[in-house]
Amino acid sequence: MNDVVSANAGAYPIDGWGLLITVILVAVAAGMSFVMKLGVERRMLWATLRSLVQLLAMGYIIRFVIAWNNPWICFALIAVMIVAAVQITLTRASNIPKGLAPQVFLTLLVCVILQISVVIELIVRPKPWYAPAVLVTMAGMLLGNVVAATAVAMSRFFSDMKSRRYEVEMLLALGATPFEAAKPSIVSSVKMGMIPTISQLASSGIVLIPGMMAGQVIAGADPLTAAKYQFVVLAVISALTLIADSLIMVLVYRTSFTALDQYRAES
Structure with a gap:
C-alpha cells in the first residue's frame, strides 16, 4: 500500500489550463453577482487575481529559499x-x-x-x-x-x-x-x-x-x-x-x- 501512495505522489499537477479554468469559474460566479446585483463581483475578481499572483510569487520565493x-x-x-x-x-x-x-x-x-x-x-x-x-x-x-x-x-x-x-x-x-x-x-x-x-x-x-x-x-x-x-x-x-x-x-x-x-x- 505504501508503494501505491509513493507512486501517486505528485501525480496530479495543476497546469496553466487548470489555473485558467479556475479563474473562469470565479468569473462566472462574479457574473452571477453582477446579474443579481449583489455588489461583490469586483472585490471577488480582484481578490482572486491578487491571490493568484501572491501565491505564485510566494511559491517561487519558497522554492528559492528551499534551494538555498x-x-x-x-x-x-x-x-x-x-x-x-x-x-x-x-x-x-x-x-x-x-x-x-x-x-x-x-x-x-x-x-x-x-x-x-x-x-x-x-x-x-x-x-x-x-x-x-x-x-x-x-x-x-x-x-x-x-x-x-x-x-x-x-x-x-x-x-x-x-x-x-x-x-x-x-x-x-x-x-x-x-x-x-x-x-x-x-x-x-x-x-x-x-x-x-x-x-x-x-x-x-x-x-x-x-x-x-x-x-x-x-x-x-x-x-x-x-x-x-x-x-x-x-x-x-x-x-x-x-x-x-x-x-x-x-x-x-x-x-x-x-x-x-x-x-x-x-x-
Whole structure:
C-alpha cells in the first residue's frame, strides 16, 4: 500500500489550463453577482487575481529559499512576513486608534517564536532544524489565522468600549482600575476573535477536511500522516490564536485611558 501512495505522489499537477479554468469559474460566479446585483463581483475578481499572483510569487520565493537551505534567509523571509502581517492587521481592524503597530508586531513576533520553538522544534523536529519547507509554510499558516483573529478582537474591543463609555466612566468613578473597567470588553473581544478558529477545529474531520490535509492526500501523502500534521497545525493555531488575542488586549487596552486613569473618549 505504501508503494501505491509513493507512486501517486505528485501525480496530479495543476497546469496553466487548470489555473485558467479556475479563474473562469470565479468569473462566472462574479457574473452571477453582477446579474443579481449583489455588489461583490469586483472585490471577488480582484481578490482572486491578487491571490493568484501572491501565491505564485510566494511559491517561487519558497522554492528559492528551499534551494538555498540557509537559516538566515528563512528568518529574513519570516521577518518580512511579520511586517506585512502587521500592516494587514491594522488595515483589517476598523475603528482603532493610530499607533498600535508596535503592539501588533510584538504579538505576532511572540506567536511566531512560540511556534518555532515549541511546535517545529519539539513536535515536528525537522532535519535540519531550520528546514525551510516546514519553517516558512507553518509560519505563514499561523500568521494568516492570527492576523484575522487579532483584527477582529481589536475592532470589537474599541467598538465595545465606546458603547460602554458611561458604564466604564461609572466604574472608574467608583474606584475600579482601568483593567477592571475594560475587562468585559476584553473578554468579549477575545471570544469574538476565537469563534472562527474554534469552529474550524471542532468541525475538522467528519464535516471538514482542511486544506493542508486535503492537499497532502491529493499530492500522494499517507492520509494518516496528513491527518496528524493537520491536527497539530489546527490545535497549535487555536492555542496561539488565543495567546495572541489575549496578549494584544493586554497591550492595547491602556490606550483607552489617560495617564490619570480616565476614559479617553476619542479612543
